[in-house]
Amino acid sequence: MLRKIEAVIKKAVGGKVQVFVTTSEKPEFGDYSTNIAFSLAKEKTFRQAQGKKFPAEIAGDLVKKIQNSDKKRFFEKVESTGGFVNLWVSKKVLIGELGSLLKTKSYNPKAKRLKINLEFISANPTGPLTMANGRGGFLGDTLAKILEVAGHKVTREYYINDAGNQIRLLGDSILAVLGKVLERDEHYQGAYIKDLADVLKSKILSSTGEKKLDSEAIGRLAAAELLKQIKISLKNSGIEFNNWFSEYENLHKKDELKKVLALLEKKGLVEKKEGAVWLKQFVIGGLFARPDSKKESGLGLKTSDIADPDATVGAGEKDRVLVKSDGKPTYFLSDLAYHYDKFVKRKFDLAVDIWGADHHGYVARLQSGVKALGIDSDRLKIIITQLVRLIEDGKEVRMSKRKGDFITLDELIEELGGKPSSAKASAGRDAARFFFLMHTPDSHMDFDLALAKERSLKNPVYYVQYAYVRAFNILKRADAESKISDLKSLSKESELALIKELVKFPDMVLQIAEDYQVSRLARYAMSVARAFNNFYEKERVIGENGEVLPERLALVTVFKDIFARVFALLGIDAPEKM
RNA sequence: GUCCCCGUAGUUCAAUGGACAGAACGACUCCCUUCUAAGGAGUAGAUCGAAGUUCGAUUCUUCGCGGGGACACCA
Numbered sequence: 206m207l208r209k210i211e212a213v214i215k216k217a218v219g220g221k222v223q224v225f226v227t228t229s230e231k232p233e234f235g236d237y238s239t240n241i242a243f244s245l246a247k248e249k250t251f252r253q254a255q256g257k258k259f260p261a262e263i264a265g266d267l268v269k270k271i272q273n274s275d276k277k278r279f280f281e282k283v284e285s286t287g288g289f290v291n292l293w294v295s296k297k298v299l300i301g302e303l304g305s306l307l308k309t310k311s312y313n314p315k316a317k318r319l320k321i322n323l324e325f326i327s328a329n330p331t332g333p334l335t336m337a338n339g340r341g342g343f344l345g346d347t348l349a350k351i352l353e354v355a356g357h358k359v360t361r362e363y364y365i366n367d368a369g370n371q372i373r374l375l376g377d378s379i380l381a382v383l384g385k386v387l388e389r390d391e392h393y394q395g396a397y398i399k400d401l402a403d404v405l406k407s408k409i410l411s412s413t414g415e416k417k418l419d420s421e422a423i424g425r426l427a428a429a430e431l432l433k434q435i436k437i438s439l440k441n442s443g444i445e446f447n448n449w450f451s452e453y454e455n456l457h458k459k460d461e462l463k464k465v466l467a468l469l470e471k472k473g474l475v476e477k478k479e480g481a482v483w484l485k486q487f488v489i490g491g492l493f494a495r496p497d498s499k500k501e502s503g504l505g506l507k508t509s510d511i512a513d514p515d516a517t518v519g520a521g522e523k524d525r526v527l528v529k530s531d532g533k534p535t536y537f538l539s540d541l542a543y544h545y546d547k548f549v550k551r552k553f554d555l556a557v558d559i560w561g562a563d564h565h566g567y568v569a570r571l572q573s574g575v576k577a578l579g580i581d582s583d584r585l586k587i588i589i590t591q592l593v594r595l596i597e598d599g600k601e602v603r604m605s606k607r608k609g610d611f612i613t614l615d616e617l618i619e620e621l622g623g624k625p626s627s628a629k630a631s632a633g634r635d636a637a638r639f640f641f642l643m644h645t646p647d648s649h650m651d652f653d654l655a656l657a658k659e660r661s662l663k664n665p666v667y668y669v670q671y672a673y674v675r676a677f678n679i680l681k682r683a684d685a686e687s688k689i690s691d692l693k694s695l696s697k698e699s700e701l702a703l704i705k706e707l708v709k710f711p712d713m714v715l716q717i718a719e720d721y722q723v724s725r726l727a728r729y730a731m732s733v734a735r736a737f738n739n740f741y742e743k744e745r746v747i748g749e750n751g752e753v754l755p756e757r758l759a760l761v762t763v764f765k766d767i768f769a770r771v772f773a774l775l776g777i778d779a780p781e782k783m
Numbered sequence: 784g785u786c787c788c789c790g791u792a793g794u795u796c797a798a799u800g801g802a803c804a805g806a807a808c809g810a811c812u813c814c815c816u817u818c819u820a821a822g823g824a825g826u827a828g829a830u831c832g833a834a835g836u837u838c839g840a841u842u843c844u845u846c847g848c849g850g851g852g853a854c855a856c857c858a
Binding site: 225227229230231233234238240243246247259260286287288289329331366369370371479480481482483525526527528529530531533535536537562563564565566567568569589591592594643644645647648649650651653663664665667668670671672674675678679681682683716719720722724725728731732735738739741742743745746747748749761782783 | 786790795802803806814850852856857
């Protein structure tokens with residue numbers, strides 16, 4: 206819709222100006238508005254042609270131009286106030302838009318279809334998924350769905366760190382429980398380690414001689430076991446993946462790390478010193494120099510949401526170890542191999558990584574490492590989700606995965622709604638999902654579990670779902686057919702307001718696919734629900750004698766259809782009763 | 784010490800550089816002979832401070848002041 210309006214205005218105004226239209230926040234400023242007069246006032250060529258004018262004057266001229274060229278009555282009203290041009294779209298256009306919206310599932314048929322690798326959660330298989338993993342998980346899952354309906358091909362990937370120190374440590378931790386090695390401070394602790402020891406006990410104790418399992422082998426067995434549990438948690442949370450990428454199987458076993466190392470050596474970017482192999486960060490003149498920090502990223506992402514490599518590269522970045530003096534590769538090297546695999550071997554146009562805040566210092570390193578491999582770092586977007594702090598009795602509770610002291614995702618869902626196996630399973634999932642999706646990843650959230658539990662009935666998700674239930678009930682009771690064209694006879698304020706809100710849906714999807722601000726969708730759901738509840742209170746669809754008003758029934762039908770799509774993207778239930 | 788994120792209503796959070804800074808919860812007033820009141824209508828209530836850029840700054844820049852996080856031959 207935004208693009209259609211922009212096109213109409215551009216045509217009316219003529220010339221080559223960029224036209225940006227936004228939805229208006231207040232009814233007196235129309236349905237949509239544009240600040241084009243302000244931009245024109247500054248424009249050099251415009252000044253030369255028309256002389257210096259104030260925005261308000263220009264806006265007045267634009268209104269006349271638009272009115273004169275709008276023969277088909279696209280707009281019902283065009284006004285200017287304070288330099289803004291405010292637009293009221295005609296009912297005919299709105300209804301036409303809704304009609305075509307109902308018929309389509311793709312909101313951007315003309316879009317360039319990008320092949321996107323979206324990697325999220327990727328929690329080490331050394332313990333259950335935590336509440337914090339849920340934040341990135343819900344974000345990734347919904348972002349993937351939005352990118353898909355916006356026309357892109359998305360691979361949702363979980364990177365399994367099943368190689369390296371932490372796997373040996375996991376195996377060691379289990380041996381410690383079994384009394385085979387001494388307990389150490391750095392061992393993973395918590396009840397789940399004891400459970401794993403029980404499960405793997407006979408396998409470990411029966412292995413002898415040549416086939417005796419070492420820490421790493423045990424760690425790998427344990428990791429596989431934990432991964433099974435992680436997959437169950439993901440299923441309960443409604444988070445889907447379609448690719449599981451094992452570091453061990455796909456990179457280490459295939460010698461991909463060595464290949465990437467050889468590539469870097471060939472480029473002369475590698476140095477051996479102090480018994481280790483290093484990646485030199487500043488060897489190519491200007492390669493990592495700080496470019497214009499104000500430049501827009503290709504996707505129009507907000508720099509505050511996407512860690513900006515240019516902000517830190519050059520300032521603190523230094524040589525980094527790729528291979529340790531004991532001959533083992535660092536995590537950095539395997540990450541480079543992993544991203545080389547994404548971009549070069551699997552040919553993704555774009556890789557989006559969602560990481561927890563504890564990794565944000567790593568962003569610059571990986572970005573410049575990817576650059577060193579000769580890959581345009583604009584193709585790698587890293588989204589950082591800030592920490593979720595758990596508050597209890599007004600004080601922060603420190604969570605540590607290693608110490609086994611944390612709230613799992615399963616526990617969170619259960620607290621908010623009921624056991625995953627129960628009939629009300631989806632309630633907790635929906636409450637948790639909506640809660641996290643409402644907030645931007647930037648916000649440092651304080652999460653008081655007791656309060657969340659107490660307030661779970663006040664969670665906005667129920668408000669949103671309740672609106673859907675109301676619509677469903679009307680349709681069930683009415684038991685009649687209606688057509689989109691029936692909408693024409695609607696004229697009440699609450700009816701038109703709802704139509705205008707519904708029409709925004711595709712714009713919303715496309716905008717999020719551009720700027721990744723997923724929280725907009727949750728907020729949009731709330732405002733649509735509000736518009737519907739308002740309509741519901743004021744106008745009856747089924748009269749007191751049971752007669753059905755077809756035009757209102759049509760509106761309810763459209764609402765239910767679009768709302769179901771919003772729910773699907775958010776990954777929450779569209780309930781028929783509550 | 785260096786770097787990153789955050790600072791908005793009593794609370795938890797919103798706001799592509801736009802108009803009178805929005806919601807939810809909480810507080811206070813009203814509204815159930817009506818399709819589920821898990822609802823609707825209304826009232827009160829906020830941009831950490833100081834400069835700067837701009838026609839216009841919650842947003843961008845710089846400097847303070849608070850809170851959180853990261854700075855390994857860990858992952």
